[in-house]
Amino acid sequence: MAAIELRGLTKVYPGGVKALDALDLVVPDGEFFALLGPSGCGKTTLLRTIAGLETATGGAVVIGEREVTDVQPGARDIAMVFQDYALFPHMDVTDNIAYPLRIKKVPKQERQRKAAEVAARLGLERLMDRRPGQLSGGQQQRVALARVMATQAQAFLFDEPLSNLDARLRLEARTFLKKLQRELGVTTVFVTHDQAEALAMADRMAVMENGVIRQIGTPAEVFQRPVNTFVAGFIGSTPMNLLDGVVRGDTLEVAGRKVAIPQAAGGRLVDGEKIVYGVRPEYLTYSAEPVDGAFGGTVAIVENLGASHLVTLESGDATVQAIVAEGGEPEPGAQGYALPRGDRALVYRDGDLVRG
Secondary structure: OOOEEEEEEEEEEOOOEEEEEEEEEEEOOOOEEEEEOOOOOOHHHHHHHHHOOOOOOEEEEEEOOEEOOOOOHHHOOEEEEOOOOOOOOOOOHHHHHHHHHHHOOOOHHHHHHHHHHHHHHOOOHHHOOOOHHHOOHHHHHHHHHHHHHHHOOOEEEEEOOOOOOOHHHHHHHHHHHHHHHHHHOOEEEEEEOOHHHHHHHOOEEEEEEOOEEEEEEOHHHHHHOOOEHHHHHHOOOOOOEEEEEEEEOOEEEEOOEEEEOOHHHOOOOOOOOEEEEEEOHHHEEEEOOOOOOOEEEEEEEEEEOOOEEEEEEEEOOEEEEEEEEOOOOOOOOOEEEEEEOOOOOEEEEOOEEOOO
């Protein structure tokens, strides 16, 4: 296995479009690393540049202790799974799995043995004579994974491999894929636009915007302490509340209410300066009765999330959302109050997190 290192990696397309802007990144040996960001942020371009399918304009790609920036894709000792799985429709499962070994001139008997061994591990042994058109989406995904495993590469690269699966199968597949990566211990870079996948699967993750990495950290770090308002607004199944405010002495004036200065920003703020107050809906305590320091307003919308509800309060000119446990949800039109947890609220100045 091997670490992956990017040194000032840049990719500029004709016309001056900069897809990657001098990126520095280290993915340690054996880590499951997710690249997350909106469409067009550069995450797939980054993955394809690591693989050698895109040519870097500047900087370097290092896999293990070898610089591979100018090395052909087939000689980089990596394996890649694409969004559409890229299976050969005229080949059966055995030949699809064994194809990379065929390219490496591995004898037929040996590659068939290896294909059968890997397929059995993924529960494909009864499907070996079928072609891709005879397989379900989940089965095709497992064939693509088996092909990757058969190569015994130094690193795995996944380009949104779960996006073509239905919701239930995606949940099963991500659990399976994470378990498989743990067992193999192979350095893995996983591209996704689905933050739930990234948060659930990654050891660490990077959030990208416009060809730049905005934050790197564990899922817990990125979720709980986003370093800027872009990451704060992007991460989370329900977006973070980001409310304009002003420092008023030892308190904040936010949405027409006085709220305590969050612990993380204590001693870092200047009276009168404009800030953005951030708190996730999960870190607000909802009440039907007035509470000191709470955002009060009219319940505009109540959305059923299953075991909980997302309550939207219209508080003056601001909108505040809070997660409420099942059974405690209010009716639209009622008055409600949402009290932020001081240890979970954050303050942003000029778009960046104010840290203690």
